[in-house]
Amino acid sequence: MNLIILEPGDFQSPASEPIPVATIRGRRLQHVLEVHRAEVGDALKVGLLNGEIGEGKVLRRDEQGITLEIALHRAPPPPLPLTLILALPRPKMLKRTIQHATALGVKKLYLINSYRVEKSYWQSPWLAEDQLREQCLLGLEQAVDTTMPQLELRKRFKPFVEDELPAIAADSVRLVAHPVTDTPCPVDIRQQTTLAVGPEGGFIPYEVEKLQEVGFLPVHLGPRILRVETALPVLLSRLFPAT
Amino acid sequence: MNLIILEPGDFQSPASEPIPVATIRGRRLQHVLEVHRAEVGDALKVGLLNGEIGEGKVLRRDEQGITLEIALHRAPPPPLPLTLILALPRPKMLKRTIQHATALGVKKLYLINSYRVEKSYWQSPWLAEDQLREQCLLGLEQAVDTTMPQLELRKRFKPFVEDELPAIAADSVRLVAHPVTDTPCPVDIRQQTTLAVGPEGGFIPYEVEKLQEVGFLPVHLGPRILRVETALPVLLSRLFPAT
Numbered sequence: 001m002n003l004i005i006l007e008p009g010d011f012q013s014p015a016s017e018p019i020p021v022a023t024i025r026g027r028r029l030q031h032v033l034e035v036h037r038a039e040v041g042d043a044l045k046v047g048l049l050n051g052e053i054g055e056g057k058v059l060r061r062d063e064q065g066i067t068l069e070i071a072l073h074r075a076p077p078p079p080l081p082l083t084l085i086l087a088l089p090r091p092k093m094l095k096r097t098i099q100h101a102t103a104l105g106v107k108k109l110y111l112i113n114s115y116r117v118e119k120s121y122w123q124s125p126w127l128a129e130d131q132l133r134e135q136c137l138l139g140l141e142q143a144v145d146t147t148m149p150q151l152e153l154r155k156r157f158k159p160f161v162e163d164e165l166p167a168i169a170a171d172s173v174r175l176v177a178h179p180v181t182d183t184p185c186p187v188d189i190r191q192q193t194t195l196a197v198g199p200e201g202g203f204i205p206y207e208v209e210k211l212q213e214v215g216f217l218p219v220h221l222g223p224r225i226l227r228v229e230t231a232l233p234v235l236l237s238r239l240f241p242a243t
Numbered sequence: 244m245n246l247i248i249l250e251p252g253d254f255q256s257p258a259s260e261p262i263p264v265a266t267i268r269g270r271r272l273q274h275v276l277e278v279h280r281a282e283v284g285d286a287l288k289v290g291l292l293n294g295e296i297g298e299g300k301v302l303r304r305d306e307q308g309i310t311l312e313i314a315l316h317r318a319p320p321p322p323l324p325l326t327l328i329l330a331l332p333r334p335k336m337l338k339r340t341i342q343h344a345t346a347l348g349v350k351k352l353y354l355i356n357s358y359r360v361e362k363s364y365w366q367s368p369w370l371a372e373d374q375l376r377e378q379c380l381l382g383l384e385q386a387v388d389t390t391m392p393q394l395e396l397r398k399r400f401k402p403f404v405e406d407e408l409p410a411i412a413a414d415s416v417r418l419v420a421h422p423v424t425d426t427p428c429p430v431d432i433r434q435q436t437t438l439a440v441g442p443e444g445g446f447i448p449y450e451v452e453k454l455q456e457v458g459f460l461p462v463h464l465g466p467r468i469l470r471v472e473t474a475l476p477v478l479l480s481r482l483f484p485a486t
Contacts, residue, residue: 002468077466100473143467187484188430222485223320224386225245226476230343233473237480241430242465 001031003144004046020070032066047146048072076146079107080240081192083168087114087199091124095135097229102139102149104236112154114207116199122155161210169194176211177235178218185219189239244274246387247289263313275309290389291315319389322350323483324435326411330357330442334367338378345382345392347479355397357450359442365398404453412437419454420478421461428462432482
């Protein structure tokens with residue numbers, strides 16, 4: 001937790017104190033007590049969810065909560081100019097993938113179905129809204145960011161690609177990561193991009209064709225076949241090395 | 244397992260058959276029986292450890308082994324022009340980190356001590372030579388590569404940096420990933436590089452100074468703080484996007 005993310009409900013009524021004051025409890029409190037071991041007067045790095053980043057000075061601490069005097073003064077890092085279309089990872093990888101994508105600055109993420117996504121993956125309890133939100137928060141805390149990603153689930157490949165994707169990808173460069181192609185993934189693209197990444201084993205040819213029909217260009221990452229969890233940071237770093 | 248890696252001991256005596264024939268057993272056999280479900284006559288992608296890649300045609304199969312007629316015809320992917328100096332990850336991350344680094348094409352890897360590496364990490368059973376070798380093999384199988392990385396352990400930071408590192412890093416670009424610096428990590432460097440990556444929490448200032456004394460330049464990856472497992476593919480993709 002490199003950043004303590006505050007939500008509006010953490011703040012005391014603005015009328016009560018001239019300077020904003022917030023109290024953290026639960027998981028964040030435990031972390032500050034056990035890892036930071038912050039004392040009264042110490043400053044912690046804090047950010048307001050979907051807002052600015054700054055410091056929180058410890059005013060009071062006990063087992064029930066830590067009360068912080070909040071001063072926010074800088075914007076969060078800029079979002080990647082990217083919409084990520086990702087075949088739903090298996091449950092074991094789902095949490096980690098969401099955390100990594102969020103830490104890397106992805107702000108729009110569609111988890112979609114694909115032939116090689118097992119039906120059972122869609123039953124994962126980790127797909128519940130509050131669980132996904134928690135993984136996004138962990139990614140933001142890690143990366144020192146406050147901007148919550150938008151995350152959407154789409155359980156049917158064809159209607160998504162045919163009916164929704166053209167509007168989602170409008171006015172953007174459209175790429176699909178696909179090991180079996182001759183075109184290398186571009187470097188430092190500096191343009192709004194929509195990137196589709198398949199499941200382990202890749203999109204099947206039919207799916208790649210459907211994506212091509214709506215303007216997606218298959219690109220590869222070199223001779224090595226990477227797991228999705230490795231391919232994702234490699235792709236994003238390659239497309240947006242300076243972000 | 245995108246590649247079945249053969250070792251010299253898998254081959255039958257060259258005199259016995261005019262075309263090379265190898266028999267796989269154990270973990271590779273289980274994988275082929277359960278995942279590939281290869282039948283007699285099918286071709287599997289195989290490679291000789293530290294050698295070429297090609298096909299293995301199934302001659303015989305039973306529960307004890309699968310015998311393949313081997314034809315090798317292409318070189319493995321080129322290695323990254325990189326020596327990686329990595330603070331020993333915690334045991335939970337160690338296996339995954341070795342697999343990822345191997346899959347990404349790292350061929351020289353030093354796991355070193357650092358102030359923020361807990362002493363207990365050096366007691367991990369996963370540091371045994373055969374365990375490390377197994378993780379490297381898994382990375383090679385994933386990436387479709389055959390060149391085994393060289394992996395070295397160094398339990399003392401200062402003697403390693405002062406006495407060994409100057410020779411290891413000779414004639415290479417020397418970079419240390421460090422979030423607290425103004426210099427961004429270069430992109431597409433196209434030169435032999437020695438890259439030092441700290442533990443979670445980073446190298447301490449003393450360690451960064453010691454690395455600077457032997458010519459390492461601190462570079463950052465942008466405003467986001469990434470976990471080592473995410474930072475590593477990001478760094479390698481940024482330094483060597485075309486490899």
